[in-house]
Amino acid sequence: MNDASTPLRRFWAEFRENRIAVVALAVVVLMILLAIFASLVSPQNPYDLANLSLMDSRRPPGFVGSGGYTHLLGTDPQGRDLLSAIFYGLRISIQIGLAAGFVSLTIGTALGILAAYKGGRIEALVMRLVDLQLSFPAILLALVIVALLGQGKVQLIGALVAAQYAYFARTAYGAAKAERGKDYIEAALATPLSARLVVMRHLLPNCTPPLIVVATVQIANSISLEATLSFLGLGLPVTEPSLGMLISNGFPYMMSGRYWISVYPGVALIILIVAINIVGDQVRDQFNPRLRK
Amino acid sequence: MTDPVLSVENLCTHFFTRAGVVKAVDGVSFDLARGEIMGLVGESGSGKTVTGFSLLGLVDPPGRIVRGSVRLAGTELTTLPDARLRALRGREISMIFQDPIATLNPMLTIGQQMKLAIDAHERLSRRAATARSTELLTQVGIPSAAARLRAYPHEFSGGMRQRVAIAIALLHRPAVIVADEPTTALDVSIQAQILLQMRDLARETGTAMIWISHDLAVVSSLASKLAVMYAGRIVEQGPTATLLRDPRHPYTAGLIASLPAMTKPGTPLTQIRGTTPSLLSLPPGCPFAPRCGKTTDRCREEPALTEENGRGWRCFHPEGSNQEVPA
Numbered sequence A: 001m002n003d004a005s006t007p008l009r010r011f012w013a014e015f016r017e018n019r020i021a022v023v024a025l026a027v028v029v030l031m032i033l034l035a036i037f038a039s040l041v042s043p044q045n046p047y048d049l050a051n052l053s054l055m056d057s058r059r060p061p062g063f064v065g066s067g068g069y070t071h072l073l074g075t076d077p078q079g080r081d082l083l084s085a086i087f088y089g090l091r092i093s094i095q096i097g098l099a100a101g102f103v104s105l106t107i108g109t110a111l112g113i114l115a116a117y118k119g120g121r122i123e124a125l126v127m128r129l130v131d132l133q134l135s136f137p138a139i140l141l142a143l144v145i146v147a148l149l150g151q152g153k154v155q156l157i158g159a160l161v162a163a164q165y166a167y168f169a170r171t172a173y174g175a176a177k178a179e180r181g182k183d184y185i186e187a188a189l190a191t192p193l194s195a196r197l198v199v200m201r202h203l204l205p206n207c208t209p210p211l212i213v214v215a216t217v218q219i220a221n222s223i224s225l226e227a228t229l230s231f232l233g234l235g236l237p238v239t240e241p242s243l244g245m246l247i248s249n250g251f252p253y254m255m256s257g258r259y260w261i262s263v264y265p266g267v268a269l270i271i272l273i274v275a276i277n278i279v280g281d282q283v284r285d286q287f288n289p290r291l292r293k
Numbered sequence B: 001m002t003d004p005v006l007s008v009e010n011l012c013t014h015f016f017t018r019a020g021v022v023k024a025v026d027g028v029s030f031d032l033a034r035g036e037i038m039g040l041v042g043e044s045g046s047g048k049t050v051t052g053f054s055l056l057g058l059v060d061p062p063g064r065i066v067r068g069s070v071r072l073a074g075t076e077l078t079t080l081p082d083a084r085l086r087a088l089r090g091r092e093i094s095m096i097f098q099d100p101i102a103t104l105n106p107m108l109t110i111g112q113q114m115k116l117a118i119d120a121h122e123r124l125s126r127r128a129a130t131a132r133s134t135e136l137l138t139q140v141g142i143p144s145a146a147a148r149l150r151a152y153p154h155e156f157s158g159g160m161r162q163r164v165a166i167a168i169a170l171l172h173r174p175a176v177i178v179a180d181e182p183t184t185a186l187d188v189s190i191q192a193q194i195l196l197q198m199r200d201l202a203r204e205t206g207t208a209m210i211w212i213s214h215d216l217a218v219v220s221s222l223a224s225k226l227a228v229m230y231a232g233r234i235v236e237q238g239p240t241a242t243l244l245r246d247p248r249h250p251y252t253a254g255l256i257a258s259l260p261a262m263t264k265p266g267t268p269l270t271q272i273r274g275t276t277p278s279l280l281s282l283p284p285g286c287p288f289a290p291r292c293g294k295t296t297d298r299c300r301e302e303p304a305l306t307e308e309n310g311r312g313w314r315c316f317h318p319e320g321s322n323q324e325v326p327a
Helices: A007-016 A019-036 A082-118 A120-134 A138-149 A153-180 A183-189 A195-231 A243-256 A260-287 B048-055 B082-088 B110-119 B126-139 B158-170 B188-205 B216-220 B240-245 B250-257
Strands: B006-017 B020-032 B037-041 B063-072 B093-096 B176-180 B208-213 B225-230 B233-239 B306-308 B311-313
Touching (some): A007 A019, A007 A260, A082 A153, A082 A195, A082 A243, A138 A153, A138 A195, A153 A195, A183 A195, A195 A260, B006 B048, B020 B048, B020 B063, B037 B188, B037 B216, B048 B063, B048 B093, B048 B176, B093 B158, B110 B126, B110 B158, B158 B176, B188 B208, B208 B216, B216 B240, B225 B240, B225 B250, B233 B240, B233 B250
Parallel strands (some): B037 B208, B037 B225, B093 B176, B176 B208
Antiparallel strands (some): B006 B020, B006 B063, B225 B233, B233 B311
């Protein structure tokens, strides 16, 4: 079986048993690579307006445009090659998803652990704020914040973080609260060890498994949230389309037979989100001892 | 007798709850000499654990030590500021908890945790810390200790984990260890091994121990002295052998009579009728009176401590002797 040499290797050995999860992981890695090397694999730079020709707009897949190459997935209303636009769109979606995910992970975890560790008023204040926020749909909050802050990558990430940190705070709080009451934390706190050391060495590491699970799910969520905002026209400027905006750009043409402008970016988005969620599910199952065989 | 290393006098720890004041520990006194092992026995809810926590100043609100003194090698602990108390915990007085799973951090190796426990009190090089940890693990009976330092708690069995916890408690060679039912979660043969090792360790290191347990049989094989608690008070204390042979307090007598070894095989076990009273509504006078077979009108008063030949009890109608306490 597994030789259980390191926790990481053991984790991987178990992960490998689920073939679907392995495929999903491969898809996620592939999409991340495509996003990183978008400028190398794309036939066209869709952000370089000088490259675009309106003569090529809304052409079906397989069309050979003025650039002299085949547009495998057709072109959008601005005459962009859709395949290239999807690669670049993936890059933006993944960038924003990861950035928003990690920033909300950091902020949420810090708040949740602070609340669980300190207790009393700080706990009440932080957790009631989190409860209040979780009672609103994330999309509503994000919409309001984007409307207030205006458009742009940083603003968008800010809005996503504001909408999502609460999930991390809730998870970290729950884990830390349960851990806080255990004897080893009590014992460590009864000695002259500094509180910082106790939190960093004892409390935080024991809260990580559920946080990793929430992080994978929330990265997928922030990608789809960003797509939703872009679809509603509140995301990035039209010159830098993310996947959501590409879908939105093609939407008016859906009924006139030019399905490809919306459908292909949509398919890319679905594959990415589903793949991340499958990986997240597998990670969750592996961290949950009750589901262990 | 030499000066006691730990001396507790009239210790009272009360919990101020919404339903009323719970006198969990109500006037506990005892002395502990260097290297001596005292067993603290009683039913659940008799105040054993709260007594243990009170000694280390670990009582959390709504609980509070309201009266009494705890002197550790001459230092009064009850009035010591928290920072000084923390400096003593783990170094001069340490505690072993009941649940060996919750006392170790599952994410750190045993070596890392022992290093942290050392760091809390002194600056030692990594190498010296490893050497000390290895030595102590060996002492508590963990084979190939040096290699085991790199193992995680889940790689140990329950008994081994409790040994690790004991080794950590011993790291700084404290003067006193309070062990709160450390073997309750273990099976009997492991229990016996650990008990023997603890007795040897106490003898070798001069560490005094308070062994809290509900199991009279376990404690009596280990402790040289026993204190029996009931409803927050010590109702009887004295040398183990004397107490077992010749109990004076009816409660102690009841405990001994209910030991399986004291009963003829095939007959039902003797039991003390009734249950521990709620500490919120104690009867006036002797708390054991409602369950006692010898209750008289006098028991409505609180019996004073009767002392005789190094032992003491709180009862108007002691067993064994037919002498009543003169009114």
